Amino acid sequence: xxxxxxxxxxxxxxxxxxxxxxxxxxxxxxxxxxxxxxxxxxxxxxxxxxxxxxxxxxxxxxxxxxxxxxxxxxxxxxxxxxxxxxxxxxxxxxxxxxxxxxxxxxxxxx
Amino acid sequence: xxxxxxxxxxxxxxxxxxxxxxxxxxxxxxxxxxxxxxxxxxxxxxxxxxxxxxxxxxxxxxxxxxxxxxxxxxxxxxxxxxxxxxxxxxxxxxxxxxxxxxxxxxxxxxxxxxxxxxxxxxxxxxxxxxxxxxxxxxxxxxxxxxxxxxxxxxxxxxxxxxxxxxxxxxxxxxxxxxxxxxxxxxxxxxxxxxxxxxxxxxxxxxxxxxxxxxxxxxxxxxxxxxxxxxxxxxxxxxxxxxxxxxxxxxxxxxxxxxxxxxxxxxxxxxxxxxxxxxxxxxxxxxxxxxxxxxxxxxxxxxxxxxxxxxxxxxxxxxxxxxxxxxxxxxxxxxxxxxxxxxxxxxxxxxxxxxxxxxxxxxxxxxxxxxxxxxxxxxxxxxxxxxxxxxxxxxxxxxxxxxxxxxxxxxxxxxxxxxxx
Numbered sequence: 001x002x003x004x005x006x007x008x009x010x011x012x013x014x015x016x017x018x019x020x021x022x023x024x025x026x027x028x029x030x031x032x033x034x035x036x037x038x039x040x041x042x043x044x045x046x047x048x049x050x051x052x053x054x055x056x057x058x059x060x061x062x063x064x065x066x067x068x069x070x071x072x073x074x075x076x077x078x079x080x081x082x083x084x085x086x087x088x089x090x091x092x093x094x095x096x097x098x099x100x101x102x103x104x105x106x107x108x109x110x
Numbered sequence: 111x112x113x114x115x116x117x118x119x120x121x122x123x124x125x126x127x128x129x130x131x132x133x134x135x136x137x138x139x140x141x142x143x144x145x146x147x148x149x150x151x152x153x154x155x156x157x158x159x160x161x162x163x164x165x166x167x168x169x170x171x172x173x174x175x176x177x178x179x180x181x182x183x184x185x186x187x188x189x190x191x192x193x194x195x196x197x198x199x200x201x202x203x204x205x206x207x208x209x210x211x212x213x214x215x216x217x218x219x220x221x222x223x224x225x226x227x228x229x230x231x232x233x234x235x236x237x238x239x240x241x242x243x244x245x246x247x248x249x250x251x252x253x254x255x256x257x258x259x260x261x262x263x264x265x266x267x268x269x270x271x272x273x274x275x276x277x278x279x280x281x282x283x284x285x286x287x288x289x290x291x292x293x294x295x296x297x298x299x300x301x302x303x304x305x306x307x308x309x310x311x312x313x314x315x316x317x318x319x320x321x322x323x324x325x326x327x328x329x330x331x332x333x334x335x336x337x338x339x340x341x342x343x344x345x346x347x348x349x350x351x352x353x354x355x356x357x358x359x360x361x362x363x364x365x366x367x368x369x370x371x372x373x374x375x376x377x378x379x380x381x382x383x384x385x386x387x388x389x390x391x392x393x394x395x396x397x398x399x400x401x402x403x404x405x406x407x408x409x410x411x412x413x414x415x416x417x418x419x420x421x422x423x424x425x426x427x428x429x430x431x432x433x434x435x436x437x438x439x440x441x442x443x444x445x446x447x448x449x450x451x452x453x454x455x456x457x458x459x460x461x462x463x464x465x466x467x468x469x470x471x472x473x474x475x476x477x478x479x480x481x482x483x484x485x486x487x488x489x490x491x492x493x494x495x496x497x498x499x500x501x502x503x504x505x506x507x508x509x510x511x512x513x514x515x516x517x518x519x520x521x522x523x524x525x526x527x528x529x530x
Contacts, residue, residue, distance in 0.1 A: 016490040017344035017395045020230065054324075054404035063335070069404040076400045081230070081341060 010103070012096040015076060021088035022081060026096050028073035028103055036106035037099070041066065044098065064095055075099060111196040112333070114182040122299060124309040125448045126322065126425035126432075131177035132298035133170070134352035136428030136451055137329060139345035140227035141391040142384055146355065147224065147244070149380045150362045153373070156240050159362070165291060166358045167248025168263055170351035173296065175256050187257040194253035198246075199338030201349040206246055206338075210254035210284055217250035217267075219243060219280035221337040225273040227346045233274070241272035245354065247282050254284050263291035297353055297458045305457040306449040307522035312433030314418045321419065324405045325396070325426030343395040344493070352428075356455035359469065378469060382510070385473025386480075386502045393423050393474075394481060394493045411487030413439040420478045421445070430471070435524065443479050443527040446514075447471065450523050453516035466512030468523050475525040476510040477502070506530075 015023035028037060038056055042048070046058040046066065058066045065078040077095050079088045118131040128135050151159035175194055184190050191208055198206045204222035209215050219225070225242040232238070241247075247267035255265050266285045271277035295301075312318070332347065334340055340347040359381055367374040396402055397409050397419055409415065414437055421432040430447040437443050450471045456463060466472070480501055485491055510527045514520035 014492070015344065016398045017493050019344065019494070022341075023344050055401050067400045069400045072403060072408065074400055074403060078341070081339070 010096050010100050012077075012093060020085050021092070022079050024077040024079065024092040024096070026075050026077065026099060028068075028075060028099070030103070030107070031071070031073040033103060033106035033110070034068060034070045034073055036109055037102045038068065040102035040105045041098075044102075060095075064091065066095065066099070111192055112200055114184075114193070115178065115197055115200060118178055118181055120299070121326075122302060122306075124431060125302060125306045126428065126430050127299075127302050127306075127449075127451060127454075128428035129299055131174060131181055132296075133174040133177060134297060134302065134428075134451060134454070135174075135349055136352055137347055138350055138355070138388065138427075139343075139347055139392040139395075140223065140231065141345060142388040143224060143348060143350070144228055144231065145387045146358070146381075146384050147242075149377070149384065150358045151240075152380075153362050153366050153377050158365075160240060160244050162361060162365075163244035163354075163358055164248040164251075164267055165263075166354045166361075167245040167351075168251045168265075168267065169248075169291065169294065170353035170357065171249045172252030172255060172262050173353070174351060175252055176262070179256060190257040191253060194249070194256070198249060199334040202332075202334050202338065202340030202347050203246065203249070204334075204338040206250060206253075208250050208253050208257070208284075210258060212258060212260075212286065214286060215254060215284045217246070217254075217282040217284060219246050219282070221339050222246045222273070222280050223339065223346060223348050225280055226339065228274045238274045240275075241269035241280070242274040243269050243272060243280050243282075245350075246280065250282050251284055254286070258286075260286050261290045262293070264288050294357075295458045297356075297455050301458040302449065302454040305454040305516045307516070307520075309431055309448055310433045310435070310446050310522070312421075312435055312446065313414070313437055315433065318418055318422045318425070318433065321406055321422035322425035325401075325423060328401055328405075329426060343392060343399050343401070345392055345395055347392075352451045353455065355470075356452055359452075360456065360460065360467070381469035382473030382476070383502070385470045385475070386477040387498075388470070389420065389474050389477035389481060390498050390501065391493065392427070393420050393478070394485070396423050397487070398490065398493070409487050411485070413437070413482040416482040416485075416487070417443060417478055420474075420481070424474070429474075430523070432471075440483065441529065443475065443482075444524060445471075445475050445478075445527075446522055446524040448522050449516045453523055456517035460517070462519050463515070463517040465518065466515035466523075467517035468512055468515055468525070471523060472510045472512050472525050475527050476506065476508050479508050479527040480506060 010026040063080040067076040208217040251265040251267035271281040424432040430450040435444040514524040
């Protein structure tokens with residue numbers, strides 16, 4: 001269990017396209033929970049900025065972006081380029097913990 | 111203001127060429143932009159390279175802003191400067207504030223695409239000696255000319271401080287009253303159609319067209335953030351003037367040709383390499399992106415899948431209607447386009463060429479073949495600069511030949527990639 005979130009952590013890895021720790025990836029454990037996870041993100045101040053429903057983009061209060069593929073539950077974490085390079089990995093881990101919390105809420109709601 | 115700009119966007123669908131107010135535009139990433147600028151500076155020397163890039167930006171964006179302003183019926187200096195600021199930021203070039211009076215003026219830039227991304231990409235390893243933002247300098251000059259009704263191409267612009275040189279922000283001096291640079295022929299839709307052949311239904315045409323349409327919907331929604339930067343597909347993206355790219359490429363090459371044929375061959379190779387840089391970073395980034403996974407599906411990595419996908423990406427970015435004429439994995443790739451974004455410029459401004467001139471198309475086709483055969487896509491390889499060097503620095507097992515080119519008067523542009 002993640003000691004901070006109190007929920008199972010999500011595996012976090014750098015995206016293949018990651019340059020200077022800006023792009024990270026994790027996968028939500030249950031595809032069917034994607035809508036509930038998006039709602040949980042919205043409750044935490046993330047605003048949807050979506051070009052098409054095939055991909056859902058959620059922009060956080062600090063300009064980090066979570067891009068979710070509903071069909072596969074892949075999430076790309078786009079850390080804001082305003083974050084100093086040495087702090088980007090920590091920001092990505094914090095966002096993954098946030099996602100894990102949202103997954104926990106989605107699980108509890110079903 | 112953004113609505114006024116958006117209403118002037120047009121697409122020549124059969125040619126996959128995009129325009130704003132009849133000026134050709136396309137998307138390119140910071141890796142390509144920085145590489146091409148460096149190529150020009152290496153070829154001409156830093157001062158002459160900077161001068162050419164500034165003049166090309168002033169000309170290309172001056173024409174775009176003038177036409178856009180006229181179509182939007184903007185007549186006052188504040189309206190025109192607001193248009194310039196809005197377009198610059200929406201296109202991902204950063205924030206640029208221009209203060210100009212008839213006697214002179216200046217501009218201040220924050221998060222300018224070139225300086226900011228140069229610092230981000232190279233700042234830890236390289237100490238730069240010259241400012242990076244010739245595009246912003248030329249743009250500021252053009253905007254000042256338009257706002258005050260000064261003669262086109264008569265304001266000189268100099269970047270006096272640059273974030274790439276560790277300044278807190280970029281600053282520009284604008285000096286009016288210079289001898290106007292001579293006008294050059296316009297390159298717009300009519301000139302592009304005059305140069306272009308017909309569309310061609312190649313391998314998996316329906317799939318290419320469908321993916322390209324989907325990607326266009328994605329790019330249509332892309333706009334500068336609060337700082338006027340666009341971060342998409344793992345790169346910083348600009349909507350840029352094709353005339354800028356073409357003028358610096360061809361005028362830079364002509365300059366070198368006058369000095370040395372050997373030098374010209376090197377520069378042609380570098381212009382082709384700009385295609386490698388773009389395909390590896392931007393095309394590769396799109397193929398591995400969640401947007402691609404959501405729209406097309408997870409990339410399996412088949413040769414035809416990668417090649418067809420790359421043609422769709424090229425169309426969506428405004429590079430031309432690239433189609434696959436022939437693909438034999440391991441042996442041959444032939445791509446055709448009614449014209450590329452390079453060809454119409456040559457046809458409108460230069461004499462008929464005795465050889466093909468779509469250097470970017472040539473390099474991109476070779477890079478597509480390399481990506482299709484040498485990248486283990488299923489393993490989600492890191493698209494790092496180390497991997498780029500491994501793929502392209504030495505021993506590329508393909509050669510490319512442009513067998514038809516509208517710059518020569520041919521009916522279309524076609525490139526063939528075969529093993530060395």
